[in-house]
Amino acid sequence: MSRTGIGYDIHRLVEGRRLIIGGIDIPYRKGLLGHSDADVLLHAISDAILGALSRGDIGTHFPPDDDAYKDMPGASILKKAMEIARKDGYDVQNIDAVIIAEEPKLSQYYDRIIDSVAGIAGVPPSSIGIKAKTNEGLDAPGRGEAIAAYAVVLLGK
Numbered sequence: 001m002s003r004t005g006i007g008y009d010i011h012r013l014v015e016g017r018r019l020i021i022g023g024i025d026i027p028y029r030k031g032l033l034g035h036s037d038a039d040v041l042l043h044a045i046s047d048a049i050l051g052a053l054s055r056g057d058i059g060t061h062f063p064p065d066d067d068a069y070k071d072m073p074g075a076s077i078l079k080k081a082m083e084i085a086r087k088d089g090y091d092v093q094n095i096d097a098v099i100i101a102e103e104p105k106l107s108q109y110y111d112r113i114i115d116s117v118a119g120i121a122g123v124p125p126s127s128i129g130i131k132a133k134t135n136e137g138l139d140a141p142g143r144g145e146a147i148a149a150y151a152v153v154l155l156g157k
């Protein structure tokens, strides 16, 4: 039995924050604004996993106004989502994700991002696909004001 899920997230890019995508630090003059590390990619992947399970989203499991979850790093959220999946008897077959970022150029980090996501989720790197695209100068991501991410996952048991 297989189940598929989709996830989406977007965070504002601001000065004075670290840029953390997929659990790795990316050198850049701006970072993503939000609770904890604002890891847009891990948030989208976690939402896709919970969606595939028909178990709501990260907002329902980890409400940001609850002090216990307020500053939970993206890696912890993904680990929890995987725990929920495995408790339901599912594991990840594959994850595919798109990061929408005008800057910085992320292609040089694909391997590190894939290894990091694989390590956090406890799945082989060969089951993870990551790509980044610009937004052709359009809208907030295109103006360099935000970074967005889409993810789809296939779970199987």
Ligand SMILES: [Zn+2]
Pocket (backbone or CB within 6 Å): 009, 010, 011, 034, 038, 039, 040, 043
């Ligand atoms: Zn987020």
